[in-house]
Every structure is written in C-alpha cells, then in structure tokens.
Amino acid sequence: MGEVRLYMFQTGTLKCKYHDIYLNQGEGRDWEIPVPFYVVDHPRGLIVIDGGTPVECATDPHGHWGATADFFVPVLDEKDGCVAQMQAAGLDTSRVTHVVLSHLHLDHVGAVGRFPGARHVVQRTEMDYARSPDWFQVGAYIQSDINRAGVDWFFLEDSWGDFYDLLGDGTITLIRSPGHTVGHQSILVKTAHQNVLLAVDAADTLDHWEEKALPGALHSAVDAVRSVRKLRAVQENTGALVVAGHDPEQWAAMKRAPAYY
Template sequence: MTNSIKVHVLLCGSVRVDQAVPYREKTLHPLPWTGLFRGPENQVRLPVFAFLIEHPQGLALVDTGWHADVRTDPKKHLGRLHYMANVPDLPSGQAIHEQLALLCIKSSDLDYVVISHMDDDHVGGLKHVADAKIILINELEWKSANNAFNVRYRRKLWAGVNVNRFTFTQSLLGPFKSACDLFGDGSVMLIHAPGHSAGMTATMVRGQSQFILLTGDSAYARKSWEQGILPGITPNARHAKKSLEWVSDMSRRPNCAEVLATHDPEKSPHVIELPL
C-alpha cells in the first residue's frame, strides 16, 4: 500500500465568460454574468480543471469538466442561454474520460466522483464517468439545482445518472464548521464553502505535514483570495465573503502546500504528492 496521496490537476478545456463572472465588478448592468449586451472586450477565457485524488483507499475525482458533445454542437448541448453565459472549448484528448484513459484508469475504477457544485463546467462531463462506484453531490446543492424555477442549472447534464447525496456534519474545518470525511480517516475532507452556490464543496487533502485545498468556485484564482474578490455569481454574498476569507486564511498557513481553484489561469496540469 502506498504511503502518500497524489493529486492530479487535469486540464479539461476552457470556458469563455464575462469578466464579471470570476472577478466581480461594479457596473450598471444588472446581470453582467449572462453576457447579454456585453461585448468581447468584457470577456475572459479561463481554464477548466478537474482533480483526481489517488488515495491508499481508492480513487476520487473532483469535478468533471465539459462533456465531449460541446465539440460538435455546444448550443444544443448547453442550451442557448447557458451557451451565451459560458462558451466552452474542449480540445481533443481533454474530456475527462480521455484524461483518465491516459492514466490507464477506467471510469468504473473510480471509487468516488465528487461534484463541487452543479454549474455546467463542473458537472458537464458527469455522464462520461457515470459508472463510477459512488457519485456524490451535497444535498443542499442537489435541491437548489433541481428546483424547476432555477434557470442557472442545466438539469439534462445529470439526467439519468445515479447520484448519491451527502450532508455536511459539524466539524472543526471550514468557514461554517461543517464537513464530510470522504475516506473516514481525515485525509480527504469535503468542506461546506457556500456563497457562489448553496452547497458549494471545497476539498481539503491532508498528508502527514501539509495539505492541499481545492476551492471549487468559492474562489476563481489566487488574486481572488489575495484581493478579496468575490465571484460574480453570489446568491448569498455574506456566505461568499466568509468562504473567501477562509480560503485566504488557509492559503497563508505554513503547512499549505497548494491552493487550487478550478479556473485559475496561473495553473497548469501537474501532480502533487503528499506523504502520509
């Protein structure tokens, strides 16, 4: 049995969005994140990362990137409204099942797939890994995303997939002191970091002396937590601020090996190993 945990940072294409999505800005536009009446000068292209955790007790994938269907007909796959808000790009070989194949891993080998939240670029590739042993989405996120009146989410992206819901319990970790212990040994903790979405899940991977923090979209990039820039989409700004402050605090801890945001343009594919 290996005495370490590895985290593979996998680049699953990119997304073009209004700059107000990752880096909130003051504007008279009521909904700048939709892209309506906003030109190319207001847009940025961001990477889309997923994270594979190799743990002595199994394999866990955090987020899934885009589905390969965005290569052929992204407007049909996402719907016109969602396509306008986030334009995908998924080069050949970068879909999540293709990335896993390069590592000689089949989707059925995955013990867990954890979805940080159910926006298109996080849950889009879920059907590529639908035969994973257990697929986990937080109960709060599930209820919000499956509300028929909530146009933010594209429910067809997970239709027909066997999804298990989990709940956060009281913990010493996180901005709201609530978490879920994935492997039962404290080494991979799913942490409630809401604000950008109701059930936003950050993931802390802990080794013997260091930890890695996967922020989900509670922070979009290093400058988010260093400059206190909230995500542009924040149904609960008070929660988002508290979650971002927690990310900032964790990033300054001497035992923090790395903070990984899903859309950080400063990051590139690499592997981090933490001794246990």
C-alpha cells in the same frame, strides 16, 4: 498503505466576460478561463473531483447547454473529456470509487454518470437548489447532467457540519463553502508530498482569495466572503497550497497530469 497522489487536468477553456468572474469590472470585455478537474489516486481507488465541462460540449454545445452556450462558450475537443484524459494519463478508470461535486454548475459536472458504480457526493442543499433553481440561475444547471439515470448519489446534510472526512482517514476533507452557490464545497487533499486546498469556485481567482475582488457569479456575497475567511483559516492551519477555481495565471503554473502533487 500506498501513496496518495493528486492529479490536475483541464477540460479546455470557457469564453465569457470579465465581469462574469470579477463583479462589476471589465466593462464587458471578453475573457477566457481554464476549466480544471482533479483526480485523487488513493490506495482504495480513484476519486474524481468535478470532471470539468461535459464532453458533449465538444461536438454540440448548444444541443447540450442550450442558450447558455451563447454567452458561456465551451472550447474543448473530445479528447479533453474527463474519461479520455484520465485514460491518456495512464489512470485505470475502472478504479473510480467516488465522484465528488464541488457544486453542480454546468462546467463542473463532466464526471457525473461516467464511472459505473461510483458514489457521487454532493451537498444536499446544492442538489435541491440545482433541481429547482431561481429563474436567473436556470441556465447554470443542466438537468440532463444532474439527473442522469443510474447515478448513485450520496447527499451531505447541513446538520452534519462544515467538514466531512470522505474516506475516514483524513486524506480528503470536504468543506462547506457556500456563496458561489448555495451548496458549494471545497476540498482539502493531503497527499504524500503536501496538502492542497482546492478552493474551486469559492475563490475563482487568487484575487478573490486575497479579498481584492468579489466573484461575478454569486448566490450570496456575504456567504462568499465568509467562506473565503473559513478556507483561509484552514490554509493557515494546514500550510496547504491553495488552488483557485478558474485563475488563468495561477493555472498556467500548475503541474498537470501525468505529473502529480
């Protein structure tokens, strides 16, 4: 069996307010966060995780995101799209077998429908909510992204439990971690070199991971806190490197593709 590798990419940044990430903090000051995505190179193919901001936002953010682009401002070039970045790093995009969605917020769906034949894996509760969100969440879900034609969706049911072994060999485990959204999932990747726990937006920053603050975007504060506790137990059992979802300071220290973990 060949070596499993984890590559980290960034689809530009997102300009927002500090309180969008730290609940009730910042007094309205501006902030800018990285928008990562990840690729696992497995002997059976490439697995893309999220895909970051859709490349359409490089040229027409308001056309793609509507009024949401007034207060969540995407900053990226066309070369920052997930497909172009993978190709620039020397990855053969025809090998993509799966697209795993941590959740379906607008800055995490950049890979949806970009890889013909790939199975797209998401929690069913997340898709159900994304297609019919409450009024205050409408701007977070872009229907043209999640309803792209010809996408092969695979829905994880709540009754299946909190952990799903994606490939059946223990290398990629999807972990239910609701709170940020109703159907959020984090991803544990076991590479040839180390274990990496992609918390994604279950912990936007290490302050959320360390229980020093609540995230600004929440479906449920209670679920968010309990999901971090669950993920901390996973980390303790596996010794994994924890990667927060949008932490500028931590992200600056991460190895980027073509380097890998």
